[in-house]
Amino acid sequence: MLERHTLADGRVVKLGKRPAKHDSRTLQLAKYTAKVTPAPPVHEDWEKKVAKWPMMKNDTVGDCTCACAGHMIEQWTTYAKDPVTPTDQQVIAAYSAITGYDPVTGNHDDGAAILDVLNYWRNTGVGGHQIKAFATLDPSSHTEVEDSVFLFGNCYLGVQLPVSAQHQTVWAVPPGGTHGPGAPGSWGGHAIPVVAYDRRGLTVVTWGALKRMTWGFLYAYCDEAYAVLSQDWISQTTDLAASGFDLAALEKDLQQIAQPSAAARA
Secondary structure, eight states: OOOEEEOTTSOEEEOOBOOOOOOTTSEEHHHHHTTOSSOOOSOEEOOTTOOOOOOTTTTTSOOHHHHHHHHHHHHHHHHTTSOOOOOHHHHHHHHHHHHOOOTTTOTTOOOBOHHHHHHHHHHTOBTTBOOSEEEEOOTTOHHHHHHHHHHHSOEEEEEEEOGGGGGOSEEOOOTTOSSGGGSTTSSEEEEEEEEEEOSSEEEEEETTEEEEEEHHHHHHHEEEEEEEEOHHHHTTTOOTGGGTOOHHHHHHHHHTOOSOOHHHHO
C-alpha cells in the first residue's frame, strides 16, 4: 500500500510510478524527428486554454500514471475545441484494470509501470480514448523534450522525486545536490505530463495543479520520457506530416509491433 504525503501547501497526495520497464520494441522518437522542420521554438505553451486540472483521485490513490493520461486527454481535446475530461471513475477503472487495484477495499494500491499504462492506453483506452502510438525519448536532450511538446502537445515523464521536492514551490535540484534529501527516488516515483516549456524550465501537471520545474531538475530526476501520439491531437490541432515528421514511417513500424511480450508484461 502506497503512503500518503503532506505537501508544504497542506495538500495530501500519493505517488505511484513503479520502476521503469523496458521493451526493445518501443519506438525511438529520434528516428522520426531527424528531418523535422522547423526546429522547436524556444518556448511552447499548451496549457493556457485548460480551465482546471482535476486531481483524478491522486490524493487518495497512487494512480498518477493514469491521472497523467487523463490530463493529457483533457489537454488534447481542449485544444481540439471539443474538451473532454475523463472522470475519476474512468481513471480509476484504467488503474484497476492495469494493476488489480480494488476501489472498494483499497487493496493492491501499489502503483503502476508507465510502459504498462501506455500499452493499455493504446490497446484498450482510457476514458474511451485510445492513443495511436508512443515513442521513448532521451530526457537529457533539450531538443527531444521540446520536440515532444511542440509536435505532440506534451511529454509524458516518469520522475524519481527527492524528498526535497515536497517543500519546493519550483522543483529544482537543492543546494546540497543529489544527495541526502536531494537523492533521486528518496521520496518516490511519480508520473507527470509536460505541457509547456521555455528557456528557464518546464511546466508540468501534478496533483490537480500546474508546477514549474527547472531543466536541471528534469536531467537529475527523470528516468523515462515518452512522446504520445493521439488522434485527438493529429486530426484537429496539428498536421505532423507538414512539419516534416515522418508519420508514414511511424505508422508502418506500428504495424510490425505485436502485442507486448510476456517479458515486457512481467
